[in-house]
Amino acid sequence: xxxxxxLLEEFTSKEYEHGWNVNLEADEAPKGLSExxxxxxxxxxxxxxxxxxxxxxAYRQWxxxxxxxxxxxxxxxxxxxxxxxxxxxxxxxxxxxxxxxDPELIKTFEKLGISITEQKRLTGxxxxxxxxxxxxxxxxxxxxxxxxxxxxSFSEAxxxxxxxxxxYLGSVVPMGDNYFAALNSAVFSDGSFCYxxxxxxxxxxxSTYFRINAANTGQFERTLxxxxxxxxxxxxxxxxxxxxxxxxxxAAVVELYAMKDAEIKYSTVQNWYPGDKNxxxxxxxxxxxxxxxxxDHSKISWTQVETxxxxxxxxxxxxxxxxxxxxEFYSVAVTNNYQQADTGTKxxxxxxxxxxxxxxxxxxxxxxxxxxxxxxxxxxxxxxxRNFSQxxxxxMGDLCGAHTFPYIDVENQTARIEHEATTSKIGEDQIFxxxxxxxxxxxxxxxxxxxxxxxxxxxxxxxxxxxxxKLLALTLEGSVG
Amino acid sequence: xxxxxxxxxxxxxxxxxxxxxxxxxAGEVHAIMGPNGSGKSTLASILAGREDYEVTTGxxxxxxxxxxxxxxxxxxxxxIFLAFQYPVEIPGVSxxxxxxxxxxxxxxxxxxxxxxxxxxxxLMKEKMKLVEIDQSLLSRSLNEGFSGGxxxxxxxxxxxxxxxxxxxxxxTDSGLDIDALKIVAHGVNSLRxxxxxxxxxxxxxxxxxxxxxxxxxxxxxxxxxxxxxxxLAKELEAKGYDWIKNEAALx
Numbered sequence: 001x002x003x004x005x006x007l008l009e010e011f012t013s014k015e016y017e018h019g020w021n022v023n024l025e026a027d028e029a030p031k032g033l034s035e036x037x038x039x040x041x042x043x044x045x046x047x048x049x050x051x052x053x054x055x056x057x058a059y060r061q062w063x064x065x066x067x068x069x070x071x072x073x074x075x076x077x078x079x080x081x082x083x084x085x086x087x088x089x090x091x092x093x094x095x096x097x098x099x100x101x102d103p104e105l106i107k108t109f110e111k112l113g114i115s116i117t118e119q120k121r122l123t124g125x126x127x128x129x130x131x132x133x134x135x136x137x138x139x140x141x142x143x144x145x146x147x148x149x150x151x152x153s154f155s156e157a158x159x160x161x162x163x164x165x166x167x168y169l170g171s172v173v174p175m176g177d178n179y180f181a182a183l184n185s186a187v188f189s190d191g192s193f194c195y196x197x198x199x200x201x202x203x204x205x206x207s208t209y210f211r212i213n214a215a216n217t218g219q220f221e222r223t224l225x226x227x228x229x230x231x232x233x234x235x236x237x238x239x240x241x242x243x244x245x246x247x248x249x250x251a252a253v254v255e256l257y258a259m260k261d262a263e264i265k266y267s268t269v270q271n272w273y274p275g276d277k278n279x280x281x282x283x284x285x286x287x288x289x290x291x292x293x294x295x296d297h298s299k300i301s302w303t304q305v306e307t308x309x310x311x312x313x314x315x316x317x318x319x320x321x322x323x324x325x326x327x328e329f330y331s332v333a334v335t336n337n338y339q340q341a342d343t344g345t346k347x348x349x350x351x352x353x354x355x356x357x358x359x360x361x362x363x364x365x366x367x368x369x370x371x372x373x374x375x376x377x378x379x380x381x382x383x384x385x386r387n388f389s390q391x392x393x394x395x396m397g398d399l400c401g402a403h404t405f406p407y408i409d410v411e412n413q414t415a416r417i418e419h420e421a422t423t424s425k426i427g428e429d430q431i432f433x434x435x436x437x438x439x440x441x442x443x444x445x446x447x448x449x450x451x452x453x454x455x456x457x458x459x460x461x462x463x464x465x466x467x468x469x470k471l472l473a474l475t476l477e478g479s480v481g
Numbered sequence: 482x483x484x485x486x487x488x489x490x491x492x493x494x495x496x497x498x499x500x501x502x503x504x505x506x507a508g509e510v511h512a513i514m515g516p517n518g519s520g521k522s523t524l525a526s527i528l529a530g531r532e533d534y535e536v537t538t539g540x541x542x543x544x545x546x547x548x549x550x551x552x553x554x555x556x557x558x559x560x561i562f563l564a565f566q567y568p569v570e571i572p573g574v575s576x577x578x579x580x581x582x583x584x585x586x587x588x589x590x591x592x593x594x595x596x597x598x599x600x601x602x603x604l605m606k607e608k609m610k611l612v613e614i615d616q617s618l619l620s621r622s623l624n625e626g627f628s629g630g631x632x633x634x635x636x637x638x639x640x641x642x643x644x645x646x647x648x649x650x651x652x653t654d655s656g657l658d659i660d661a662l663k664i665v666a667h668g669v670n671s672l673r674x675x676x677x678x679x680x681x682x683x684x685x686x687x688x689x690x691x692x693x694x695x696x697x698x699x700x701x702x703x704x705x706x707x708x709x710x711x712x713l714a715k716e717l718e719a720k721g722y723d724w725i726k727n728e729a730a731l732x
Binding site: 427429430432433434435436437438439440441443447448450451452453454455 | 569
């Protein structure tokens with residue numbers, strides 16, 4: 001057993017790979033939250049009055065809401081007055097092209113492994129990058145533009161496509177939906193906007209990278225994706241943050257809107273800083289993600305690989321309003337050391353013949369706590385609705401915890417619901433079998449875990465699946481107990 | 482190749498091996514027989530490096546290296562292969578993927594670069610024939626839902642892929658019908674050479690009709706109480722283990 005401890009030591013002393021901090025001159029709001037902060041942000045962004053009013057309304061709702069306590073995560077009380085709500089990397093003037101982007105920023109992206117210049121053109125991924133609060137550059141805009149696809153920062157969309165924003169902002173996640181969504185609605189700084197016109201199949205993966213850089217800042221981005229009739233889009237979101245001792249808050253909102261026959265595939269590889277081995281620092285990740293299958297035969301599919309954050313509170317959900325619409329949720333959530341994750345999904349069946357599928361794979365190691373929380377709700381009108389849920393938990397060592405909270409509400413007798421759940425440990429037998437074939441312990445764990453998570457990883461776009469596999473292995477290195 | 486001297490081991494407080502002496506040279510096949518609970522599988526597990534057992538005394542040399550000092554994965558890379566009595570299931574990992582990882586880890590240990598996809602596939606195709614195994618089986622999750630015969634054939638396939646210096650077959654005949662037994666034996670026999678050696682651990686003589694040993698040892702209460710040639714196995718078949726037990730009791 002001492003060998004395992006040694007391995008554990010080695011792993012825990014391993015530094016978070018993305019833990020560097022770039023010296024960007026930031027343009028910040030004063031600390032704290034009030035109506036003035038909201039006005040400051042709105043003014044900074046030169047927003048129209050209607051949007052300021054919308055924000056203020058959200059702020060007033062937020063003020064009256066209690067912070068939710070129902071999840072299985074524990075953290076010291078957040079002082080919302082001690083956070084900087086807006087931090088923009090300072091730029092000399094507005095940009096007209098990629099060449100004018102701050103070279104420090106370009107370096108940041110290169111360290112992240114994403115160059116927003118030619119490299120990505122070759123791999124065919126369109127990237128919008130958000131640092132701290134502001135969207136920096138969107139590649140591929142003109143190629144996409146020819147197809148009528150809009151892919152830009154949220155602020156730009158407010159200026160260029162106000163009608164779409166006005167119509168769809170808050171249409172899936174209302175401003176008062178929950179505490180963190182209300183907070184986001186009041187102070188959101190930027191994010192991505194995407195519109196796929198009727199009948200268009202987006203020819204490339206669209207991708208956003210989020211990064212928190214400045215100290216004491218929260219990141220509150222908003223993503224809105226609208227897929228018009230018969231269109232298709234696959235979207236990927238990646239996240240990192242530098243190592244810091246204090247906890248940082250991330251409260252994002254993602255809204256997906258799928259019309260008749262449209263399909264949206266949304267994948268996330270979340271690797272926020274998880275805190276150190278003693279549980280110090282790390283990102284608090286309180287995110288509201290929801291998709292509305294508005295039209296008949298529409299489909300929304302969420303895939304997430306969650307390896308980072310000190311606390312994850314996140315339930316990407318589908319509201320299946322259109323008849324024959326379909327929702328999917330594929331998740332791998334890994335926790336190690338003192339990480340806590342409470343994640344899952346909600347599938348709300350409203351339309352007839354709606355279908356949903358949930359595959360959740362939790363992996364807990366160290367002293368972490370990993371919870372699956374899910375709700376399947378079949379409403380009265382939803383005849384012949386079907387759901388299949390599978391929730392598996394894998395435990396490594398005996399100091400971690402895995403919890404499953406499935407809720408099922410059925411109001412229509414024609415519904416068919418299946419739920420399967422398993423809990424297992426990585427067996428010593430499995431490890432020894434690998435060892436006997438010459439595969440060392442680290443590689444054995446990686447092999448077994450990737451096998452366990454395969455069904456979910458298979459849902460990711462190819463190039464990101466490889467990245468996710470490495471990330472899983474890295475997160476769990478040496479955590480066999 | 483393998484030299485075991487006065488090997489004693491226990492699990493918890495229970496003494497299982499009481500001083501094993503065994504010499505295995507390249508090119509030889511040794512059969513280790515004995516009644517249930519005599520320590521046969523324990524011996525196999527200890528050679529492979531399983532941690533559940535505590536070696537209290539003894540020395541095991543393998544090609545000039547102190548075997549007991551080596552990590553299990555290093556023992557495998559040095560050329561020790563154990564065909565498991567109960568092969569383990571690994572969901573989501575295909576035999577192909579498993580073998581690719583194993584082959585390349587072992588090559589890495591030996592200072593060789595990884596096999597490219599084409600070379601690996603070629604090697605696999607060649608070895609598949611030996612044990613008459615189908616590629617579709619190798620694409621499925623390792624041992625998951627395999628029949629008893631498929632599991633054992635898969636073990637021998639892995640052995641063929643890794644080309645060990647010393648193969649230890651732990652009760653490979655258990656749960657096999659006669660046809661599967663023949664296929665497995667054919668695989669093992671094709672892999673025999675003057676450079677490698679095999680230890681066959683078995684309860685029954687039946688397997689030894691197909692894999693003919695040079696030496697037969699009878700293990701009883703953690704000691705080798707009798708050694709001989711393949712004729713000894715025949716004698717055991719005819720007389721049963723009681724004869725050995727009585728003889729051991731007299732000593």
